[in-house]
Amino acid sequence: MTEQTTGVALVTGATRNIGRSIAVGLAEDGYDILMMARTKGEGSDRTIEEVERRGRRALLWTADVRDQDAVLAGVDRGREELGPLSVLVNNAAVRRERDFLDIDRMDWDEVVDVVLGGAFVCSQAALPDMVERGWGRIVNIAGVTGQTGAARRAHVVTAKAGIVGLTKALAHEYAASGVTVNAVSPGLIDTVRDHVPEPHRGKNVPVGRTGGVTEVAAAVRYLVGADAGFVTGQTLNVNGGIHMV
Template sequence: MQEKRVALVTGAGRNIGRAIALHLGRAGLAVAVNVRSSQAEGQAVVDELTALGVPAMLCMADVTSRTAVQAMVEQVKAHWGRLDVLVNNAAIRHEAPLADVTESDWHTTLAVVLDGAFFCSQAALPLLVESPAGAIVNVGGLTAHTGAADRVHVVTAKAGLVGLTRALAHDLSPRGVTVNCVSPGMIDTVRRSSSSHAVPAHHAKHQPLLGRRGTADEVAASVAWLAGMEARFVTGQVLHVNGGTYLGS
């Protein structure tokens, strides 16, 4: 049995997911790094954690597959015997005008964001309830609250993640598991994109009060706090990390 608390971070090969994995590792947790297909990126994050003295493992799994997710959680259990923190970060951020969003775009985006978070939460539940401080942190997004052009599938998926967060908070609070959502705003990351369409509308219309983009590390710090021992009286909440771009609940 791993003595450290153990975290599983989905979509952890780059950008915010990578920062979350590293931040949790520096906070004293062992970390399972999930990627779907980018094995080299995932292994690089594991190597970074290992270099810091953090117990880490790579978990290759497609979060849209219930079978693959269950196997991933069993892999973590077999390796460490516990799971204390689940971070549902895996997402797709494809951009396209409404008329160009295909049925595949729609279903794939909702599958990664919503099915993935649901499958991972359900599979992890038996281990999370055994933890003295089980926590789920979902990573949402600014446009779930503001809306944005050319992202109907992404906005819908991220808004659904807020609903899932609140529903799970009700279901799991009697079992001692907290569930919260971190909603990043304009973050300085490098994103793959299959679209050459214009920059999303919220980038042009909404500027942070602090006058800059946030960093992946700033998002990761918020995730780590919600996953930590100091936030055990916080559940069902959305924590906005957007530099004052959006002031809301």
């Protein structure tokens, strides 16, 4: 199998927090970045600037990752302007808190469809390029509550647990095609939030601090790199020891 460490990377939810750090980190590693976000805002411009400052090209495509036609159109545009996809990072997510009996079907569907359905849609869009070239990397961003469970987050926990299952299924199916599929599961990460979710309050992290977005990005960069070619179907935990398996 031919190893490569550059190409085009699609990063969903790339305009802020962990997604931005991943996009910038992959740019530092030589990738052009196809950014996918639901809306264009100040974060989009900042991410593009940071990618271009590292000498790489960046293209923003605004789309809801649940919309298969919009995602396919974005991948087609990225292929035309940047080239075929080598890497996909499924990072888009909706994280909400609500008592289980207060979650209505609309809440449930939105969270599960963005996190898990979006990963399904984007993986189907990206895999043909990878299979054709005989090389590819998919990294799915999971989450520690998907492993531990959490009160008031049944929809989020279910979606994130499903991400780990999807990771293993695709790893089995595409290993022989030269495509590795792994997950990164962040713990308590210092990000810009509207509020601090309940599962993130009062936690005793063994390392004594919250994590940084660049530490999550570093895990993604490792899994994308040539040195991780023998790693597939795994979940790499970046959680400061708050959950150990």
